Amino acid sequence: MRQEIKPAESWYEATVTREEYPALRASIDADVCVVGGGFAGLVTALECQKRGLQTVLLEGGRVACGASGRNGGFVSSGFALGVDGVMAKVGKQAAQALYQLSRDGTEYVRTVITAHEPSLIHGSGMRVALRHRDTGGLKSYADMMRADFGETLRYSTAEETRLHLVSPRYFESVVSENAFHIHPLAYGLLLARLATDAGVAIHENSRATSCRKEGSSFVVTAGGGQVRAKHVVHCVSSLSPDLHRPSGQAMLPVATYVAVTNALQQDVIRTGAAIADTRRAGDYYRLVKDGRLLWGGRITTRVSEPQRLAALMLGDMLSVYPGLGTPRIDYAWAGLMGYAIHKMPLIGRDAEGQWYATAFGGHGVNTTAMGGVLVARGIAREDDAWRRFTPFAPRWAFGQLGRLGVQGSYWWMQAQDRWEEAKSA
Numbered sequence: 001m002r003q004e005i006k007p008a009e010s011w012y013e014a015t016v017t018r019e020e021y022p023a024l025r026a027s028i029d030a031d032v033c034v035v036g037g038g039f040a041g042l043v044t045a046l047e048c049q050k051r052g053l054q055t056v057l058l059e060g061g062r063v064a065c066g067a068s069g070r071n072g073g074f075v076s077s078g079f080a081l082g083v084d085g086v087m088a089k090v091g092k093q094a095a096q097a098l099y100q101l102s103r104d105g106t107e108y109v110r111t112v113i114t115a116h117e118p119s120l121i122h123g124s125g126m127r128v129a130l131r132h133r134d135t136g137g138l139k140s141y142a143d144m145m146r147a148d149f150g151e152t153l154r155y156s157t158a159e160e161t162r163l164h165l166v167s168p169r170y171f172e173s174v175v176s177e178n179a180f181h182i183h184p185l186a187y188g189l190l191l192a193r194l195a196t197d198a199g200v201a202i203h204e205n206s207r208a209t210s211c212r213k214e215g216s217s218f219v220v221t222a223g224g225g226q227v228r229a230k231h232v233v234h235c236v237s238s239l240s241p242d243l244h245r246p247s248g249q250a251m252l253p254v255a256t257y258v259a260v261t262n263a264l265q266q267d268v269i270r271t272g273a274a275i276a277d278t279r280r281a282g283d284y285y286r287l288v289k290d291g292r293l294l295w296g297g298r299i300t301t302r303v304s305e306p307q308r309l310a311a312l313m314l315g316d317m318l319s320v321y322p323g324l325g326t327p328r329i330d331y332a333w334a335g336l337m338g339y340a341i342h343k344m345p346l347i348g349r350d351a352e353g354q355w356y357a358t359a360f361g362g363h364g365v366n367t368t369a370m371g372g373v374l375v376a377r378g379i380a381r382e383d384d385a386w387r388r389f390t391p392f393a394p395r396w397a398f399g400q401l402g403r404l405g406v407q408g409s410y411w412w413m414q415a416q417d418r419w420e421e422a423k424s425a
């Protein structure tokens with residue numbers, strides 16, 4: 001089924017009003033120059049300015065035009081690398097400290113939105129469901145998260161799960177009450193407003209093309225001007241790998257996709273919570289305003305949008321919920337995430353003194369807030385909690401070869417997922 005979709009416009013873009021920020025046209029001085037106006041850059045800039053540091057933010061396109069304004073809108077604690085992976089690398093105690101930082105990120109988002117624009121929260125709770133029969137793993141995971149990480153995950157049997165998600169595809173699930181879901185682009189625009197109100201100078205359409213050290217300062221060239229600053233923070237995700245090579249070359253771009261339907265009359269998704277499944281490249285979705293279904297899924301390392309994206313996404317929805325009726329896809333779009341090889345954020349300072357807060361992968365709404373605050377505290381010399389990420393330092397991601405490797409491993413993991421599902425069917 002081929003459907004026309006509105007080109008390059010997301011449902012998020014269609015439901016906000018943007019302010020314009022002027023392009024950089026002069027040479028200016030600042031204490032801090034933040035490069036990249038996604039969540040990571042915006043929180044970093046806001047938090048630096050709040051600490052009395054005169055801050056300039058350079059954004060190559062429009063504020064939050066990257067992953068930050070295109071994502072699923074799920075806000076939950078943790079990292080793209082699950083807690084098991086974090087524990088395997090740094091041990092339980094350090095993993096607990098890192099998890100607490102990620103939880104601080106979740107609370108940061110909640111606090112900012114609740115204080116300024118509570119209507120950006122679309123719903124609360126997140127249900128994570130299995131697509132194959134449980135052999136006890138999910139329940140013991142929930143018990144471990146409660147005992148070791150203080151996270152309450154409510155376990156549901158397959159029968160209970162299917163009362164909320166009426167689909168034969170689902171089995172057991174857990175609900176995280178602390179999670180919630182938001183309008184991510186509106187949150188990004190709110191951060192930009194708060195930052196400018198605090199005194200940050202934001203410049204859109206000001207793509208940074210180089211950053212060099214001159215004496216004890218850094219000079220960032222962008223568009224028709226340049227910024228000379230004592231500190232520079234790179235927050236460009238995987239989009240400008242050559243600007244700051246230590247972090248840029250340590251990341252791989254990974255694409256994922258979102259579609260939004262028309263307003264639905266349906267009785268198969270009976271929850272206002274966000275929903276995800278536990279597959280390696282699983283579906284994530286939620287009901288948004290007016291009964292529209294926002295559906296995310298699929299992962300590739302190609303950066304161009306696949307043809308027939310709307311039809312592919314529609315097929316995914318109907319394969320889970322044949323009872324959805326005849327939804328129409330009104331919007332469909334792609335977004336690019338940045339992943340380090342170890343799947344943890346890259347947060348730190350290089351040998352020359354340049355800061356970076358990037359590589360938040362598919363778990364970036366909470367962790368960008370965490371990363372921005374950590375870097376601002378580091379620059380303001382409040383503390384060096386950012387060093388908790390030293391075990392996850394940037395490592396070269398093997399360029400094009402790395403991309404092929406990621407694509408191959410996703411195909412392999414998808415095959416494993418299908419095999420597990422087939423055994424439970």
Ligand SMILES: Cc1cc2nc3c(=O)[nH]c(=O)nc-3n(C[C@H](O)[C@H](O)[C@H](O)COP(=O)(O)OP(=O)(O)OC[C@H]3O[C@@H](n4cnc5c(N)ncnc54)[C@H](O)[C@@H]3O)c2cc1C
Nearest residue numbers: 036038039040060066067068071072073074208335364365
């Ligand atoms: C479709 C999709 C769904 C997702 N769903 C979720 C979810 O539900 N929950 C969750 O927690 N995470 C999710 N994520 C991940 C999350 O969106 C990202 O981890 C997070 O937004 C990354 O923020 P960022 O600021 O690092 O990067 P970005 O938002 O990509 O921002 C980088 C910015 O840098 C700018 N830039 C690039 N180069 C330059 C340059 N040279 N000069 C100036 N500016 C430059 C870009 O224009 C861009 O605005 C999803 C991601 C995608 C793509």
